[in-house]
Amino acid sequence: MSQLPTPALVVEARTLEANLSTMAAALPGDRLRPHVKAHKCTALAARQAAHGHRHFTCATIREMEGMARVGLGDDLLLANEVLDATRLGALARDGGRVTVAVDSDATIDAAARGRVPEVLIDVNVGLPRCGCAPEEAGRLADRARAAGLVVRGVMGYEGHIVGLEDRATREEMLEVSMAELMKAAETVGGEAISAGGTGTYDLNTWATEIQAGSYALMDTAYAKLGLPFAHALSVLSTVISVSPDWVVADCGLKALGMDHGNPGVAGADVWFCSDEHLTLAPHEPMRVGDRIRVLPAHIDPTVAYHEHLHLVEGDEVVERWDVDLRGW
Amino acid sequence: MSQLPTPALVVEARTLEANLSTMAAALPGDRLRPHVKAHKCTALAARQAAHGHRHFTCATIREMEGMARVGLGDDLLLANEVLDATRLGALARDGGRVTVAVDSDATIDAAARGRVPEVLIDVNVGLPRCGCAPEEAGRLADRARAAGLVVRGVMGYEGHIVGLEDRATREEMLEVSMAELMKAAETVGGEAISAGGTGTYDLNTWATEIQAGSYALMDTAYAKLGLPFAHALSVLSTVISVSPDWVVADCGLKALGMDHGNPGVAGADVWFCSDEHLTLAPHEPMRVGDRIRVLPAHIDPTVAYHEHLHLVEGDEVVERWDVDLRGW
Numbered sequence: 040m041s042q043l044p045t046p047a048l049v050v051e052a053r054t055l056e057a058n059l060s061t062m063a064a065a066l067p068g069d070r071l072r073p074h075v076k077a078h079k080c081t082a083l084a085a086r087q088a089a090h091g092h093r094h095f096t097c098a099t100i101r102e103m104e105g106m107a108r109v110g111l112g113d114d115l116l117l118a119n120e121v122l123d124a125t126r127l128g129a130l131a132r133d134g135g136r137v138t139v140a141v142d143s144d145a146t147i148d149a150a151a152r153g154r155v156p157e158v159l160i161d162v163n164v165g166l167p168r169c170g171c172a173p174e175e176a177g178r179l180a181d182r183a184r185a186a187g188l189v190v191r192g193v194m195g196y197e198g199h200i201v202g203l204e205d206r207a208t209r210e211e212m213l214e215v216s217m218a219e220l221m222k223a224a225e226t227v228g229g230e231a232i233s234a235g236g237t238g239t240y241d242l243n244t245w246a247t248e249i250q251a252g253s254y255a256l257m258d259t260a261y262a263k264l265g266l267p268f269a270h271a272l273s274v275l276s277t278v279i280s281v282s283p284d285w286v287v288a289d290c291g292l293k294a295l296g297m298d299h300g301n302p303g304v305a306g307a308d309v310w311f312c313s314d315e316h317l318t319l320a321p322h323e324p325m326r327v328g329d330r331i332r333v334l335p336a337h338i339d340p341t342v343a344y345h346e347h348l349h350l351v352e353g354d355e356v357v358e359r360w361d362v363d364l365r366g367w
Numbered sequence: 368m369s370q371l372p373t374p375a376l377v378v379e380a381r382t383l384e385a386n387l388s389t390m391a392a393a394l395p396g397d398r399l400r401p402h403v404k405a406h407k408c409t410a411l412a413a414r415q416a417a418h419g420h421r422h423f424t425c426a427t428i429r430e431m432e433g434m435a436r437v438g439l440g441d442d443l444l445l446a447n448e449v450l451d452a453t454r455l456g457a458l459a460r461d462g463g464r465v466t467v468a469v470d471s472d473a474t475i476d477a478a479a480r481g482r483v484p485e486v487l488i489d490v491n492v493g494l495p496r497c498g499c500a501p502e503e504a505g506r507l508a509d510r511a512r513a514a515g516l517v518v519r520g521v522m523g524y525e526g527h528i529v530g531l532e533d534r535a536t537r538e539e540m541l542e543v544s545m546a547e548l549m550k551a552a553e554t555v556g557g558e559a560i561s562a563g564g565t566g567t568y569d570l571n572t573w574a575t576e577i578q579a580g581s582y583a584l585m586d587t588a589y590a591k592l593g594l595p596f597a598h599a600l601s602v603l604s605t606v607i608s609v610s611p612d613w614v615v616a617d618c619g620l621k622a623l624g625m626d627h628g629n630p631g632v633a634g635a636d637v638w639f640c641s642d643e644h645l646t647l648a649p650h651e652p653m654r655v656g657d658r659i660r661v662l663p664a665h666i667d668p669t670v671a672y673h674e675h676l677h678l679v680e681g682d683e684v685v686e687r688w689d690v691d692l693r694g695w
Contacts, residue, residue, distance in 0.1 A: 120608050167612070167639075168615050327448075340625070340642065
């Protein structure tokens, strides 16, 4: 690892394996539909498949295509709305099982036009984002079936709940959210109730499948929740400049997702990030050339900046995986 | 443009041209050393070269290599410290003029070891980042010359000043900063005094060359300064979901640098960003399928997420440029 050019994404092989095992024990097989958006890496998805999860969640068409390309297309869900489903339809004709979320007449029509065979009715369960009103779900399901689409069931992502630190609050709010989803499910029909995330993976007993993604690599935001998953991902960085009161490492805004705030560094106070720099005040002196581990506050937009994930055991890089699902 | 898959980076050709012309008139030829980190695009750099600027500033080794590869290697400055200068040395042996910033014994030794021929002594002028103390600069220059390096002069980036909204404050603080740099320059020798950015391009009369980059495309952060440069870059995005109180567009955290906060959208209040979504409240009703322009708060980390810049005139995409300087 001492030879790795920095900044470089580093994944602790054992921690990753422990995270995957813990989740597979809690939600075996198809009870988990891992979300690939967090890691954007088919090699990591293959590890999840080896743990028994063969159905995946994607956020972009590029992710869907990339997963199918490497033979992980048994059952791919695009948990997002699209207005041009042509590429998805092509994917289905190539033999993958392709399902797309829909929440409006326009997105249903797009799915039918693009010849995507199956849909989930995306229901708003409290997060101000996509999803129809629960009372609209039945009508949309009817419209989808009339357009020749198979309606597999409902989807409802409780994104306003998954990150709440207090477990009891998560439980209470989840019950309200899932009541809305179950109400919609009754009018929609189908088998699937797709919901959940890393923060509710063991609380959401309504869902038939949980769309968790962050559990594999984890970040400082989710770490506050006391979940049985540990940080597996960090950005390896080199100290390039030392001043009396601070040091500068070569890991900046283009190597880190910043929406959840500054990253963390053990034994140091992080001051701020610039394009290619992290300014921090270490508790013990550091020297130019020292290597540090930077823990991203939010992994998803962090990984999306990088070309590779380096799997390490101790100081050894045992594998280099392409982050091959980037872009749209 | 109606056929462009979204999210997509869009550059207004005429605005870009106006920005480049305005800057070239103010700082002709080598008075400007455009910083490529803001756009990471050799095709855009070629436009800057066509406006008379043949010397460029880079933030990463990959940027240096990419510029040399397309024949823009007349005089490349890596305005950043590195501990492994091997690739830079190779670039110089291939015929490019290569200069690297140094601010410590270790980075000088790295430049010598990597056989980079020329250096600038990077001086701290008030921003808590890289750069030696001004009183250290002379000693470092001596050490560099003793190691066989050509010392071209000094560099000192007033990054704590370039973004201040009040012009008078910028002027006052700049004078203090540049006094430090000029003191260092006296002890260092050489011709070059490399400093400045878009926010001080016309105020910094001490510098022999200004390292501005943002002026070409601009962002909402710099827009507050009343500079004669206009927004040329936006993210084209599609409305994919409409609810009574908000709409959702397909432009999220992986399409936007978020360190300066949320992007702006004309005629709407932006609520928040998710990985692939922007939730906003439009002042007038929007429909699913509508296309909107999202103005990034900070262009540099925005562009770094994208594969292409689409140059547009009205509704027509006239060129597609690769963002070919990404990564490290």
